[in-house]
Amino acid sequence: MRLMLLSLLAFAALFAANPAARPVTPRFETSACPKTAEPMKALSSARCGFLIVPENRSKPNGRTIRLAVAILPAQQSPSPMQSEPIAFMAGGPGEAAILDAPFLVDAGINRKHDVVIMNQRGTLFDDPDLNCPELDRFYARQVSLVYDAPSTGKAQAAAAAACHKRLVGMGADLSAYNTTENEQDFVDLRQALGYKQWDLYGYSYGTDLALSMMRDHPQGIHQVVLDSVVPPNIVGLVWTWGSAREGLTTLFNDCKSQPKCNSKYPNLLATFTRVVRQLEAHPIVRNVVPPGGKTPVKVVLDGGTIITMAVSNAPKAPYLPRAITELAHGNPKIFLETRATAAHVAEVPEQALGMTQSFICREWVPYGSPTDILLAGKAEFPDFPDSVLINAPQMPFQHEMCAAWNVPTGPSSQRVRVHSDIRTLVVSGAIDAKTGAKWGRYAADTLPNSTYVRMPAFAHWVIVQSSCGQQIFQNFVSPPGGNKTCAATAPRVDFK
Secondary structure, rough: OOOHHHHHHHHHHHHOOOHHHHOOOOEEEEOOOOOOOOOOOOOOOEEEEEEEEEOOOOOOOOEEEEEEEEEEOOOOOOOHOOOEEEEEEEEOOOOOHHHHHHHHOOOOOOOOOOEEEEOOOOOOOOOOOOOOOOHHHHHHHOOOOOOOOOHHHHHHHHHHHHHHHHHHHHHOHHOOOHHEEEHHHHHHHHHHHOOOOEEEEEEEEHHHHHHHHHHHOOOOOEEEEEEEEOOOOOOOOHHHHHHHHHHHHHHHHHHHHHHHHHHHHHHHHHHHHHHHHHOOOOOOOEEOOOOOOOOEEEEEOHHHHHHHHHHHOOOHHHHHHHHHHHHHHOOHHHHHHHHHHHHHHOOOOOOOOHHHHHHHHHHHHHOHHHHHHHHHHHHHHHOOOOHOOEEEOEOOOHHHHHHEEEEEEHHHHOOHHHHHHHEOEEEOOOOOOOOOOHHHHHHOOOOEEEEEEEOOOOOOOOOOOOHHHHHHHHEEEEEEOOOOOOHHOOOOOOOE
16 A cells, blocks of 8 residues: 555656646637738637647647637627537648638628637647648749659659658657547537537538548537538549549530630630640740749649649639630640749748648548559540549649658548538539539438538639628528528629
8 A cells, every 4th residue: 555655656746747748638728819921800809829739649648739729709799599609620631720711701601600710730820830841842843843744753752751851850740630630629629618519610621620520529519511522431632533524524514505605615625635635745834924923934834734723723713714725726825824823932831731741641642542543533534644644633743742751541430421410501612623512412412411502603612702602601500591592593604
């Protein structure tokens, strides 16, 4: 008994002498709102602070991290039936959610509800911020390289390896930046703020996170809005080709259905395919002055570049048929000038690419080999060159990058399809080539208490862009709810 008492006293003395060894209790600490590059009116009335949590919950005595939080007050005094706050979940992964505050306010997301914005772990304003200037500089230089050349892939992987080495040297446990930990961060935030329940609103990767919470942590979730849907059991590099095909062909068919557009820009899919093949064989190389810039930059347009630009909605959808047709007739100006803007390196990167790589390498890349990606691409675009199809749109050479990133594959439980009775609104953009509209319908199929809306003329992140989407959102989150009729009469794309 005396030995046991002495052991307990020694254990207590160890904790007293080494506070860092004590298990962390998640907590919220109030602080000033982040200082953004430009003053942000949306944060002027916000309550801000940090959520303090373990970096790796499997190592509860390890180091802690701080996640930036901003709570936007409701614009109108909520009624008792509208008192639940809305927790916002940003896309990326790797985007700084707090930077989305102006879009949320302008869209009226906080009209009748407080909106809780938390930067997902490892993003801008967090501690640590897993930014990767090595990759930012590479992507700025990538505009001057052949997009899918092996030498480009080696340079990209080398930039990832340099970032990985620096972040690990700073003490970051890169395996801890994942959806499983992200989910628990939001659970801890709700409890730390004293909310019995709240609504969730996620877009893009944020829908992956929200769906995962519906499956793994349904307690405390009142209702959910999913915008531009990423099903956690489907998402990966292979999945991107189906979304690209659906979004682009829907846009091309919309042009075909409008006589004026069809007469000016006929046979868009065939023209697009021909341009991709020609440029992959013979890239265009020009020195281009970016819009608003002074110094020309070298720009290379090959087949992979054109596909990635079209999928990322740059140039914007109303201009894409014109840009493709002019390119086919020897005028690449729109594509060249749009691509040249990517040569800029932001002083304060808005996306933490270290966090992005940890998620992608843990949860997406293991579920599709380069051969799988190639076969998926052939199924959607059979006439594209193999050199284009072997890389997922917007995410080239990820297998090479993940070999350098060296994080373990996530648990199979993260890939389980979500079945839930939680009331849910699912919104997809018909011309979204990043997260195809069919995946919104797919997610809704196992959410029996869901409403699915497919919005014509919109691409990625529908609700902040569409007045109809905002009306549907308000009707859903606040009683009486249920009206989605404006989607049936929404205008088509106004092609230029």
